[in-house]
Amino acid sequence: MLERIGVGSVADLYSDVPDEFRYKGEYDLPSAMSEQEVRDHIEALGRKNVQLKVFVGQGAYDHYVPSVIPYITSRSEFLTSYTPYQSEISQGTLRYIFEWQSMVCRLTGMDVSNACMYDGPTAAAEALRMCVASTRKRNKVVMSTRLLPHVQQVVRTYMKYPGIELVAVDDVLAELGPDVAGVLVPSVGKHGGIQDLTGFADKIHEAGALMAVYCDLSTLAVLRTPAEWGADIAVGDGQSLGLPLNYGGPYVGFMACLKDHMRKLPGRIVGQTVDKDGKRCFVLTLQAREQHIRREKATSNICSNESLMALWCTVYLSLMGPEGLRKVNELSSAGAHYLHDRLMATGKFEDFMATRTYLNEFCLKPLCDVAKLQKALLDGGYFAALQLEDGTVTFCVTEKHGKAEIDGLVKIVEEL
Amino acid sequence: MKYYDKLIFELSHPGRSGFSLPNCFEGAGADTQQTRATLGTVRGGTVSCANGGAERSEAVCGCLIPQHLKRESVLDLPEVSEVDVVRHYTNLSQMNFGVDTGFYPLGSCTMKYNPKINEEMAAHPLFTGLHPLQPAETVKGAQEVIDDLDHALAAITGFKHFTFLPCAGAHGELTGLMLIREYHMARGDSARTKVIVPDSAHGTNPASAAVCGLEIVVVKSRPDGLIDVEDLKPLLGPDVAGIMMTNPNTLGLFEKDIKEIAKLVHGCGGLLYYDGANMNALLGAVRPGDMGFDVLHLNLHKTFSTPHGGGGPGSGPVGVAESLLPYLGIPKVSGFHGNFGVMMRAYAYILMLGRENVKNAGPYAVLAANYIKESLKDAYKLPIPTVCKHEFVYDGLINDGGHDDVPGATTLDIAKRLLDYGFHAPTIYFPLLFHQALMVEPTETESKETLDAFIDVMHKIAEEAAKDPEILHGAPHDTPISRPDETTAARNPIVKA
Amino acid sequence: MSKIIEGLLYSESHEWVKVDGDIAIIGVTDFAQSEMGDITYVDLPAEGDEVEKDADFGALESVKASSELYSPVSGTVAAVNEALEDAPELINEDPYANWIIKVNISDTAELDTLLSAADYEKIAK
Structure with missing residues (x-):
């Protein structure tokens, strides 16, 4: 090979690198390990983690993962392929993304979905950027402080640098004005309360702004959809569709909107067409929005996304169907309400949900020492009662946690 | 790879399902009934109970969401069995090309093997x-x-x-x-x-x-x-x-x-x-x-x-x-x-x-790139002939076969023809400095035999172009689909089923 | 050889202008459309929008390219060719018959900076 290239050694291939920049040291890395050693090493690290029964949500939900899913997503043809630029040999990826887009549209009621985003919080930030891009000469956005804390943090970051004015308030409608481009509200608040968005869309649209709703795809099987609330954009995280908690990622963000805003959507979009012989096929489309063509005028800088996780969720939704997804919500909700009532009966909390309707997540005002409560729960093998900024503690129940586990949690609280 | 034309929605059959969920509320009856009664009172008259006769957990959930917060439209997700799902996605996967399928010389993407x-x-x-x-x-x-x-x-x-x-x-x-x-x-x-x-x-x-x-x-x-x-x-x-x-x-x-x-x-x-x-x-x-x-x-x-x-x-x-x-x-x-x-x-x-091997990845990748670069410069225009690093760019064919009314073979044609020969295409039309850019990045995980096979095919494609560029214009011929109509896709977007 | 029409004014960014009283009718040249290939979408401004000379007022999109549209004159958008919303291919079919926007000219002196057909011919290749 060197002969063909016409050099004497591999080092000669770096002859264009000034000598002072050639790295002559030894990387400070461990010595090479065999597979067995890697396995043992990571197993040993894993044992330093504490395996807990998870009763906290806050954007990451411990739902059951059907065993079919990892089998499919680990198929090499899906796992080791690139972004489907060469559509003739990427119909597998293109089809599942098209299915994902269709399912996101069916769940949210929106007209168009993109191929996915990094996660829910970044999708929320991109939604507000899209509002600014879609409305002329408006540079202010409003977000509800009822959004999950991690969503608010990422939105703040994204708005800060391009100088988009961001107002975070509880009463978002009071902030409407001629300079407001968009309003972001949750479908379910950080305390777990299902939001009543009646009248929001009319007021926001009257003020010339767009309405974006942050929602959890799983719960849209039973909750009023963003489209039914009159929203222009729906965003959120797909994690609740059977993605493992995985210490926070990879998850998958989604983003969908009404047809009018289609050309302002960030990210990949897959469209249906036919090939030269008239066969139905799928391609990446509307690419003129994207960075590789539009460069600094692109709708976003997003390039790769979380395609494999979108496949994960698509398979999950296919397995669950409308009935399964409804049942997941019902079982989770039943568990949450049962836990809520049992915890209230311990006398160690003041009710926080009396005026709120909730599904699988709720908050309570602790009347006991929170540090002691949390420690007792951890010692008993439970992750629960995470404290929010306002002092309330949050709980979440999914269909994975049966009555016996819930009773175990309650018993720890009772004995406190 | 074979063409498979279904979408999951088209396999749907009412009443079929592929889920298996625990019934974790067996025996929680009295308490959940209590829950319902309590919350029903709190919420006044706004609750409705559509599922009165259904199982308890359902009843609880169904009842606790007031009507105006509930989904109105029917949720049209596919109703399919587990085996339907597995076969469908297995069939889809077989229309995909990954690093595990074959060589993927996609410039700037570093498609190395994934252990x-x-x-x-x-x-x-x-x-x-x-x-x-x-x-x-x-x-x-x-x-x-x-x-x-x-x-x-x-x-x-x-x-x-x-x-x-x-x-x-x-x-x-x-x-x-x-x-x-x-x-x-x-x-x-x-x-x-x-x-x-x-x-x-x-x-x-x-x-x-x-x-x-x-x-x-x-x-x-x-x-x-x-x-x-x-x-x-x-x-x-x-x-x-x-x-x-x-x-x-x-x-x-x-x-x-x-x-x-x-x-x-x-x-x-x-x-x-x-x-x-x-x-x-x-x-x-x-x-x-x-x-x-x-x-x-x-x-x-x-x-x-x-x-x-x-x-x-x-x-x-x-x-x-x-x-x-x-x-x-x-x-x-x-x-x-x-x-x-x-x-x-x-x-x-x-x-x-x-530490012993990480340091070899770069040099071996650079060796592979220079080897391909030098091996094909007799057939492909090499605008910058100096030593490259992990990737390099050709600017189309030296002889694209164009004559009279027959247009020559373009970079797109070469890319599509490669698919017929079982290779992924390089990155094309990037960087923008050259009109027919073809950007090749082999990575260190490819053997000399794989690189040689790619070089042979690239030579063969160059010969085909010189002889009859129509073969390339029509490529690919052996993939699940032929070239898609991207113009119609962008003019009249169909983006959901 | 792309088509250039005598009597129109041209910009270096390949727009043509037909002056009709206070109104500038604006489109793109045959050279521009042939460089773009099949046009898939025309991003149009709204009536009443202010446009500024040499600032972008919209864009042409094809499958693999996007090209900004630059206004040859300053003024207010008096009309947009809505037919292009559903049939962007009209620009490929006849770029001179299918105008994109009409602008109420705010400063007629700007017209003097535009190119004649003969001058434009020199750069459109």
Whole structure:
């Protein structure tokens, strides 16, 4: 090979690198390990983690993962392929993304979905950027402080640098004005309360702004959809569709909107067409929005996304169907309400949900020492009662946690 | 690969399902009934009870959502069995080409082999069940993975520390630019709103700069493909936040003048951003931190072998030099701790290679690229003949076969014809400096036999073009579909079923 | 060889202008459309929008390219060719018959800076 290239050694291939920049040291890395050693090493690290029964949500939900899913997503043809630029040999990826887009549209009621985003919080930030891009000469956005804390943090970051004015308030409608481009509200608040968005869309649209709703795809099987609330954009995280908690990622963000805003959507979009012989096929489309063509005028800088996780969720939704997804919500909700009532009966909390309707997540005002409560729960093998900024503690129940586990949690609280 | 024409919705059959859920509320009757009664009272008359006769858990949920908060429309998800699902997605997968299918010389994408042990470690049950908000003392193992990876990446790049929040390369670029802005703002230097980007840069560079609120100034390349230092000089001033460079650049060339560029940019008060998309070439050879760069991102899904997954998930950790360390924690660009599962794969990759082998990845990748480059220059135009790094660019065929009314074979034709021969296509029409750009990146995980097979096929395609370019215009012939009508797709978008 | 029509004014960014009283009728040249290939979408401004000479007012999109449209004159958008919303291919079919916007000219002196057909012919290749 060197002969063909016409050099004497591999080092000669770096002859264009000034000598002072050639790295002559030894990387400070461990010595090479065999597979067995890697396995043992990571197993040993894993044992330093504490395996807990998870009763906290806050954007990451411990739902059951059907065993079919990892089998499919680990198929090499899906796992080791690139972004489907060469559509003739990427119909597998293109089809599942098209299915994902269709399912996101069916769940949210929106007209168009993109191929996915990094996660829910970044999708929320991109939604507000899209509002600014879609409305002329408006540079202010409003977000509800009822959004999950991690969503608010990422939105703040994204708005800060391009100088988009961001107002975070509880009463978002009071902030409407001629300079407001968009309003972001949750479908379910950080305390777990299902939001009543009646009248929001009319007021926001009257003020010339767009309405974006942050929602959890799983719960849209039973909750009023963003489209039914009159929203222009729906965003959120797909994690609740059977993605493992995985210490926070990879998850998958989604983003969908009404047809009018289609050309302002960030990210990949897959469209249906036919090939030269008239066969139905799928391609990446509307690419003129994207960075590789539009460069600094692109709708976003997003390039790769979380395609494999979108496949994960698509398979999950296919397995669950409308009935399964409804049942997941019902079982989770039943568990949450049962836990809520049992915890209230311990006398160690003041009710926080009396005026709120909730599904699988709720908050309570602790009347006991929170540090002691949390420690007792951890010692008993439970992750629960995470404290929010306002002092309330949050709980979440999914269909994975049966009555016996819930009773175990309650018993720890009772004995406190 | 065979054509398969179903969408999952088309397999739907009312009443069929593929789920299996626990009935975890058996025996909770009295309490949940109590729950319902209590909440029903609280909510006054707004609750309805559509599912009175259904099982208890259903009744509870159905009743506790007041009508005006409930979904109205029918949820039209597919109703299919488990075997339907498995066969459908297995069939879909068989229309896909991955690194495990064959050679993937996609320039700038570093499609190296993805070792399987990494997948297994990423799916390790002692990690996958961890909630991102669990207390620190319960996630010590996961934190150690991140800390070890931080240390390894710092050793390899010559930077101090990394943030792992960015989920992709472009996300890392954005984060890095945010850090540069934090640095200037902290010094009261708020007028620095311009970022210099070479004309050969990845499209994400200017796009990331725009998302970060920076104005883009383009610096030209010289005919030899390197940044024109003379063109750069007049662009520098008190309004420059920094420059974004990838080195080697998108032509696969090492920016030899980096020392002078660094001196000039630093001299005007700007910082240097290193786009790590092309870092694979430098493994074992050069540390970006030693060349004067202040901040960089890496693509764990390129340089550190994590699979691309049809477009993601990736991970784009951002490393900083000492001067930017105080700002590293400021930009909160993703929800929790970044893509932990991807970090775990990269960690396992580094552990397996170890200090003895990581350093070989770059040189072997560079060897493979130069070998192909030299082997095909008799048939393909090589605009820049000097030694390349991990990738290089041809500018179409020397003899494209065009004559009279028959148009010659284009780069697109060559790319499509490669698919017939069982190879993925190179990156085409990028960088924009050449009209027929064909950008080839082989990576170190390909054997000489694979490289030779690719070279043979590329020669064969060149001969076909010279003889009859129509063969290429019609390609591909042997794939599940032929060329799609992209114009109709964009004019009349059908984006959902 | 692309078609250039005598009597129109041209910009270096390949727009043509037909002056009709206070109104500038604006489209793109045959050279521009042939460089773009099949046009898939025309991003149009709204009636009443202010446009500025040499600033972008919209864009043409094809499958693999996007090209900004630059206004040859300053003024207010008096009309947009809505037919292009559903049939962007009209620009490929006849770029001179299918105008894109009409602008109420605010400064007729700007017209003097535009190119004649003969001058434009020199750059359109």
